[in-house]
Amino acid sequence: MAISTLPERPRAVLVGVQLPGVSDEEHAADFAELRRLVHTLGYDTVATVSQKRERLATGTVLGTGKLKELAALTGGSGVIASGAQDRTSKAREKWEAAASTGSESEPEDEDVDEEADDAEPEEDALPPPSEEDDKAEPRPTVVVVDHELSPGQLRNLEKATGATVMDRAGVIVDIFHRHAKSHEARMQVEIARLNYLAPRLRESSGGRERQQGRGAGDSAVELDRRKIRDRLAELREGLAAIQKDQDHRRYARRDQLRVALVGYTNAGKSSLMRALTGSTVLVADQLFATLDTTVRAMQPETRPRILVSDTVGFIQKLPHDLVASFRSTLDEALEASLLLYVVDASDPTWAAQLEVTRAVLREIGADSVPSKLVFNKADRLEAPAKEALLAKHPDALMLSAHQPDDVVMLRKNIIAFFESSMVEADLVIPYARQGRISEVYEHTTVVSQAYDESGSRLRVRGLPGAIAKLTQSFQE
Numbered sequence: 001m002a003i004s005t006l007p008e009r010p011r012a013v014l015v016g017v018q019l020p021g022v023s024d025e026e027h028a029a030d031f032a033e034l035r036r037l038v039h040t041l042g043y044d045t046v047a048t049v050s051q052k053r054e055r056l057a058t059g060t061v062l063g064t065g066k067l068k069e070l071a072a073l074t075g076g077s078g079v080i081a082s083g084a085q086d087r088t089s090k091a092r093e094k095w096e097a098a099a100s101t102g103s104e105s106e107p108e109d110e111d112v113d114e115e116a117d118d119a120e121p122e123e124d125a126l127p128p129p130s131e132e133d134d135k136a137e138p139r140p141t142v143v144v145v146d147h148e149l150s151p152g153q154l155r156n157l158e159k160a161t162g163a164t165v166m167d168r169a170g171v172i173v174d175i176f177h178r179h180a181k182s183h184e185a186r187m188q189v190e191i192a193r194l195n196y197l198a199p200r201l202r203e204s205s206g207g208r209e210r211q212q213g214r215g216a217g218d219s220a221v222e223l224d225r226r227k228i229r230d231r232l233a234e235l236r237e238g239l240a241a242i243q244k245d246q247d248h249r250r251y252a253r254r255d256q257l258r259v260a261l262v263g264y265t266n267a268g269k270s271s272l273m274r275a276l277t278g279s280t281v282l283v284a285d286q287l288f289a290t291l292d293t294t295v296r297a298m299q300p301e302t303r304p305r306i307l308v309s310d311t312v313g314f315i316q317k318l319p320h321d322l323v324a325s326f327r328s329t330l331d332e333a334l335e336a337s338l339l340l341y342v343v344d345a346s347d348p349t350w351a352a353q354l355e356v357t358r359a360v361l362r363e364i365g366a367d368s369v370p371s372k373l374v375f376n377k378a379d380r381l382e383a384p385a386k387e388a389l390l391a392k393h394p395d396a397l398m399l400s401a402h403q404p405d406d407v408v409m410l411r412k413n414i415i416a417f418f419e420s421s422m423v424e425a426d427l428v429i430p431y432a433r434q435g436r437i438s439e440v441y442e443h444t445t446v447v448s449q450a451y452d453e454s455g456s457r458l459r460v461r462g463l464p465g466a467i468a469k470l471t472q473s474f475q476e
């Protein structure tokens with residue numbers, strides 16, 4: 001076989017059902033986002049298959065006619081009857097290897113949709129599926145469904161298409177797995193992956209267990225499940241230890257001025273982080289480039305310092321386990337004094353994206369933290385579009401992370417926010433404690449300084465909490 005210089009990118013077909021209440025625009029935006037997710041994973045989308053339905057077909061998501069259309073693209077039989085192509089996909093092998101189960105996961109025919117799907121109208125909401133040029137291109141080997149699939153649906157679709165089938169949650173969990181760098185993020189992702197895998201493992205192997213007449217107690221599946229449970233317990237313990245350490249560090253930072261950048265994935269949070277702090281956090285035109293929270297002081301440094309946190313991005317239909325496992329990075333947002341909701345103003349779906357961000361933060365109780373809306377990527381908008389947005393959101397900031405002047409403006413806004421919550425007070429530092437005077441400079445702005453018999457008397461501006469703490473510490 002010839003050795004090609006470029007690694008071949010797997011070819012994927014996207015599948016989505018347009019449910020009642022979902023507009024054509026929303027449906028198209030869902031597909032566009034799924035395409036980006038799939039691209040981030042390293043696959044090329046070569047076709048899309050879409051259908052309007054009242055609900056997902058219980059067995060196969062699509063109706064029988066559409067399923068045949070899909071199977072024609074992938075080279076599958078289009079039916080779920082036994083004897084259809086039966087293979088364990090690469091993706092599945094990977095999942096199962098991750099859980100160290102070695103399960104052979106035989107597909108089953110349960111949960112097949114018995115209803116007459118042909119009776120339903122089948123309409124294309126998107127242009128006809130194939131974007132392939134008709135040279136002898138290899139067939140797509142991956143089918144990505146924009147909905148959460150039950151284990152049965154996943155098996156059935158794999159049987160009918162002969163391709164590897166993934167759902168949206170699976171794609172997201174896989175991207176997280178690839179992008180996780182720190183020890184902590186890797187542990188969090190593994191927890192999410194095992195939680196994602198466990199129910200699929202159970203159902204997919206249920207048929208096999210029964211067929212082979214094994215007792216449920218000592219079956220391979222039971223063993224696999226136990227292994228997963230043990231591994232999850234181990235991971236949770238390890239994570240708790242790391243998080244304790246982080247809690248300490250957060251506790252030490254509690255009186256500092258902190259602002260967190262939050263928002264939809266790819267909105268430009270890390271770009272703003274770089275611009276504000278001069279740090280070299282990863283910026284990439286990918287979804288979920290950032291999975292670890294980074295905290296850096298704003299540069300040039302202010303007195304007191306202002307710390308900026310870059311956080312993991314959000315996405316619609318984020319698997320719940322992932323939200324839960326990234327909770328500690330979100331705690332960072334919870335403890336900030338100011339949240340900057342960063343949106344990509346050039347994305348037509350920015351409002352829906354902002355709502356997703358707000359909903360997740362609401363869920364963790366961060367909606368009471370003062371916030372500011374930041375329209376980023378303003379360089380991609382024409383003046384009238386910018387004006388219209390600002391007219392509707394007069395308190396928002398309109399800027400581009402790539403424009404140094406805009407970054408200065410953002411910086412001034414951040415400083416002004418903290419200034420407005422500061423109070424002035426007098427601190428007396430006894431002569432015996434002069435060695436610790438730098439603590440005052442670290443946490444407050446010193447307005448004036450005088451000396452008398454009790455020590456140095458400083459007039460300072462700072463957050464009420466920081467001043468109370470300093471006052472107490474110099475009295476002890």
Ligand SMILES: Nc1nc2c(ncn2[C@@H]2O[C@H](COP(=O)(O)OP(=O)(O)OP(=O)(O)O)[C@@H](O)[C@H]2O)c(=O)[nH]1
Nearest residue numbers: 265266267268269270271284288289290313377401
């Ligand atoms: N034109 C333009 N592009 C921008 C701007 N800000 C960021 N980008 C680009 O948008 C892409 C995503 O930027 P990031 O800063 O990585 O976005 P993020 O919000 O950190 O994304 P995740 O970490 O994936 O959640 C990159 O290709 C950036 O270069 C901007 O103001 N204007």
Ligand SMILES: [Mg+2]
Nearest residue numbers: 269270289290
């Ligand atoms: Mg980022």
